[in-house]
Amino acid sequence: MTAQRIDGNALSQILRADVTxxxxxxxxxxxxxxxxxxxxxxxxxxxxxVRNKVKACHDSGLHSLLEKHPDTLTQEALLDRIxxxxxxxxxxxxxxxxxxxxxxxxxxxxxxxxPAKDVDGFHIASAGALMTGMPGxxxxxxxxxxxxxxxIGYELKGKHAVVIGRSNIVGKPMALMLLQMNATVTICHSAxxxxxxxxxxxxVIVAAVGKRNILTADMVKPGAVVLDVGMNxxxxxxxxxxxxxxxxEQVAGYITPVPGGVxxxxxxxxxxxxxxxxxxx
Ligand code: NAP
Numbered sequence: 001m002t003a004q005r006i007d008g009n010a011l012s013q014i015l016r017a018d019v020t021x022x023x024x025x026x027x028x029x030x031x032x033x034x035x036x037x038x039x040x041x042x043x044x045x046x047x048x049x050v051r052n053k054v055k056a057c058h059d060s061g062l063h064s065l066l067e068k069h070p071d072t073l074t075q076e077a078l079l080d081r082i083x084x085x086x087x088x089x090x091x092x093x094x095x096x097x098x099x100x101x102x103x104x105x106x107x108x109x110x111x112x113x114x115p116a117k118d119v120d121g122f123h124i125a126s127a128g129a130l131m132t133g134m135p136g137x138x139x140x141x142x143x144x145x146x147x148x149x150x151x152i153g154y155e156l157k158g159k160h161a162v163v164i165g166r167s168n169i170v171g172k173p174m175a176l177m178l179l180q181m182n183a184t185v186t187i188c189h190s191a192x193x194x195x196x197x198x199x200x201x202x203x204v205i206v207a208a209v210g211k212r213n214i215l216t217a218d219m220v221k222p223g224a225v226v227l228d229v230g231m232n233x234x235x236x237x238x239x240x241x242x243x244x245x246x247x248x249e250q251v252a253g254y255i256t257p258v259p260g261g262v263x264x265x266x267x268x269x270x271x272x273x274x275x276x277x278x279x280x281x
Contacts, residue, residue: 001222003252006148008261012268015147016060019271023061026278033278034063035093035119035270036085040078040104041071046097053095056267062274065091071101078104079112086114092281093119093274116280119273122169130176137273142174144265145206145227146181152254154204154225156181162199164188164215164242165208170229174206195219207242217247225254229262 023033035057039050050066057064067081078096085094094117100106110118115125121139129136138146149156161183165171175185183204188195199205199219207215208229220226230242241258249255256262 001251001253003226003249003255004152006152006227006254006256006261008144008148008256008264011148011151012264015268016056016271019060019062019268019275022275022279026275027061031278031281032063032090033093033275034065034091035095035274036065036067036088036091038067038069038078038081038094038096040069040073040097041101043099046099050097053267053270056271057274060271062271063090073101073104075104075108078109082109082112086112086117091117092277093117093270095120095270117277119270119277121173121273127168127173130173130180133180137277138177138269139169139173140269140273141170141208141229141262141266142177142206143269143273144262145174145229146177147265147269148227148256148262149204149225152225154254156183156204158182158184159203160184160186160201161204161206162186162188162202163206163208164195164199165206165210165229167208170208171206174208174229178204178206209242211242212240213244214242215248216244217251220248220251222251223253224251226252227256227262228258230258231263 037050037053054064054066085091094113096109110122115123118126118137121137126136161178163171163175166187166189175187179185196219200221204225206227210230212232228241228243232240234240239259
């Protein structure tokens, strides 16, 4: 069996076209959805990420404000800026690019963002809303994974989903979203014993570790759906995921490639969240 690929670029195009349509409708009512992106310091990867986010806003007809600050910015000054953006009616979403310099407490900064503008979904209020099934912003990467499952018409009810990784931004919210859709969920992490025995039972596997080849063909049940969140570099410096794609593709029913899988969906869901923040006004 060769797995069907779930194309994150193609799905993103469809979802972004819908964002543009809804943004146009909002503009007709005098509201232009706006995202503020704050970058502190010179981290090269972060610079690429924020550039991509700003470009995605522009391409979808959303207003964006990019604020670049030197890494000498104090925590107090950053909190002041967030306070001002919380009050700014032209801004509906606020994103602080992580990681922040060491002298700044990232959690404190995230908690300073108004939950109504927390389009990254990292605020403790957003996490609590997801935990309790209340309305709130879902973190973009696992939200994108859910959209990918929806795009193939996958019925999660009663299925066994295994999430490898338990970070606050991917693994844990992913598990909660799958649970909300009535999957039976197992979360694996670095202390999990016999990962293979668990993944072999899975109908859906989400790999969110950050280690190449954490999931190989012998660990996958034939026909399973495999979503690869990982972003790593191989020996040649090429982007690759956590999954041994060539091997797992021969066993799985569906698989997401890297690049062109979950990655583009993350930015797409940021646009969706920003649009929804503006629609809720
Ligand atoms: P993270 O905070 O480093 O979390 C990694 C998780 O993997 C941890 O929970 C860790 O367990 C677990 N882990 C480590 N070694 C393991 C092993 N041998 N077996 C099972 N679990 C193991 O990373 P993250 O922020 O969640 O990101 C994960 C990956 O996704 C990274 O490659 C990141 O670059 C990528 N990512 C991609 C996107 C995208 O848009 N495509 C977005 C976000 C992240 P412990 O908790 O026990 O340490």
